[in-house]
Amino acid sequence: MINSVTAPAAPGRTSWAGVVSLSLGFFAFVMSEFLPASLLPRIAGELGVSPGTAGQTVTVTAVGAVLSGLLLPAWLRHVDRRHVTLGLTVAAIVANLLVAVAPNLAVLLAARLLLGVALGGYWALAIAIVTRLVPDDRLGRAVTVINAGVSVATIAAVPLGTWLGELWGWRAVFLLGAGAAVLALVVQVVTLPRVAPESVGGLRALGSALRSGVLLLGLTAILLIAAGQFTGFTYIRPAAESVSGIDAGGLAVLLLVYGIANVLGTALSGFLVDRAMRVAAVGFPAVFGAGMLAMVVLGGSTIGLFAAAALWGFGFGGVPTTTQTWGARADPERLEQVGGLTVAVFQIAIALGAVVGGLLVDGAGATAALITGSIGAVSGGILLAAARRPT
Missing domain, CATH: 1.20.1250.20 (MFS general substrate transporter like domains)
Incomplete structure (x- = not known):
């Protein structure tokens, strides 16, 4: 998965299915990011910490996203962007699974930091990838498609987390987040073409x-x-x-x-x-x-x-x-x-x-x-x- 790429993506290639796969990834990432907002009291109670302390699961995700968004494209500047995207989606799956089994706050925070790193890198690369999948005069519409995943996740995460948290418990809700990322990963594997990194990096x-x-x-x-x-x-x-x-x-x-x-x-x-x-x-x-x-x-x-x-x-x-x-x-x-x-x-x-x-x-x-x-x-x-x- 960490192979260097020299050949650029095929010029003029259009892959709306690839754009949709990126949107599914955004849905999984953003839903996972916002799930704690509806589950903090339950998380805090089970782990024996205050709600304010449990709320730092949101903070570390944001910190990880900022650092990854700025630095990850530079660190992996020679790697096929398809492989990076798949790797980041796998990281989101692992992060959600770790949250679901976290025995203490330290493991929970580490898992949420991993999610932030994956989210920031994914977001930083997504627009660059989209420009290789659609013509320039359709760029705005393609960005709309990937942001549709963000919008739906933003609306769904808190009420869905609240409802399912009552039915299944908070850990099972994060298994759902992992499942959404698995779906995105499968579609990405099928639809995303090879995408060479930018020549300037x-x-x-x-x-x-x-x-x-x-x-x-x-x-x-x-x-x-x-x-x-x-x-x-x-x-x-x-x-x-x-x-x-x-x-x-x-x-x-x-x-x-x-x-x-x-x-x-x-x-x-x-x-x-x-x-x-x-x-x-x-x-x-x-x-x-x-x-x-x-x-x-x-x-x-x-x-x-x-x-x-x-x-x-x-x-x-x-x-x-x-x-x-x-x-x-x-x-x-x-x-x-x-x-x-x-x-x-x-x-x-x-x-x-x-x-x-x-x-x-x-x-x-x-x-x-x-x-x-x-x-x-x-x-x-x-x-x-x-x-x-x-x-």
């Missing part, structure tokens, strides 16, 4: 990417957009409760509406990105920013609250495809490095948004987090569109 290429003014501007924009999202979304429950008094059942429905709208936004994004990148760059962040503000202004009514959630979900649904396609077109010579940097920026934004939002919720109220997040999102969208239109 290694840490030097990463340094060159970081010296690009356009790319740095775009990454700053992506940081603002993503941090704006997670400044608000991390605290959507207290925000919704503060403006509407919604109960737990109503909140579940609200999040379902958000999730369905998110999938619709994802579905539309590829077609818009392929035709009008600048419109997508401004439009999707503006829409979800407007949804956050609408929740503050209109959330007192049931219709207004649910309309705001739908607007918010739809707008953010288009962000991953837009930002990833922008990066691929902004620096096509260093796709893997751009992918790794985008992974790192998103993970940093998640942490930054949670911290800033928490300070705002404690100091000024939950609606302050929504307002601030909206401003960050819209500002980032404008900045991304200004960072030279990719061609």
